[in-house]
Amino acid sequence: MDGNEALQQARARVIEAISQNMNLYGVTPSIGRLYCLLFFSDKPLTLDEMKEELGMSKASMSLAVRSLLDLNMVEKAWRKGVRKDLYVVKDDSFQRFFDLFMKKWRPAVSMNTKAIEKTIAELEELDENEAASDEDRERAKTDISKLQNWLVYYDWLDRLIDTFESKEILDFVPMEKKEKD
Amino acid sequence: MDGNEALQQARARVIEAISQNMNLYGVTPSIGRLYCLLFFSDKPLTLDEMKEELGMSKASMSLAVRSLLDLNMVEKAWRKGVRKDLYVVKDDSFQRFFDLFMKKWRPAVSMNTKAIEKTIAELEELDENEAASDEDRERAKTDISKLQNWLVYYDWLDRLIDTFESKEILDFVPMEKKEKD
């Protein structure tokens, strides 16, 4: 086995693992492989080069790159004299993790919170509505109480994401392991 | 509009929002709706009742319940004299969030770490192999350095998940907002 072959084979193992687990970021293995291709590449790549390497269509590459841009996992690169768009990974794993929460979780927290608040308001109206049956009003009360627990959680989650965004989380869980005493 | 109708409509909004955003937990909207059904139910439900409420097959309910059990989002309930299996939500949003990391993220971290470690070992061999070309050995060195950065990140992530599992994270981001001074 020659050196290059050994290199490719060694890389293949982590590419496979990373690509498979990339679903935690809400992307497919294909997109994961593209990310890995860029990760191991020693230079920015064009859509045509990606297409060539992965044996996929240019349209796919265009879409895949866009999802990666969305997640802040890659960025455009420029090089004098090159007209094609070039892309490189933003090789900061911590930032990648934090960005996931800012891009995906934050909007979800916001949506859910708004929905819950609006619903609680409606349920309170129902509870105060004399025309409603006792049973319905009772259920409204129960729902309100359950939903308020959710609000507490979403507020917490929002504050947790704040500590990701500000990187304050690193004060609590430091990047480097503590030295053993 | 009568009370019950108002109740259903109020619930529908949060059900929709929650179900849609449940993809962050790696489950489909259908499973999300089942979760919400159980959440709002005032009693444990059987597969047949779920099937009835959601208009889906029993097989679907069986599979959906299993994913929710997997994520620790529901649990079995027993009631004297009832032979059918009964299920209720585990209505602890915080625990639900922590469990996601223990069930999904932790194994991913573990898999990726192992793959990376094994690959680094192979690359080190390659780097020390006199027969390999200088170019390949150089690339191996570069890869090793990049992969070691990932190891630092995964180690950190593992420790972060530790703070979820032990709930120490709540020391840093408390459940209740701090009172304003």
Place this chain on the structure above:
DNA sequence: TAATACGTTTAATATATATTGAACGTATTA
């Protein structure tokens, strides 16, 4: 024991999503 009532598995189907080739718009070059 036989008969019934469960939940699960399996194989088939329906649905959603990923992927593609071709058409399109825009910028660059000649």
Place this chain on the structure above:
DNA sequence: TAATACGTTCAATATATATTAAACGTATTA
């Protein structure tokens, strides 16, 4: 200007996943 080289969009297709009906195994009841 016309011609070429891009990246993107769109409609068609391929693939993966969700969903189902039917078969199955097990426990319970009579």
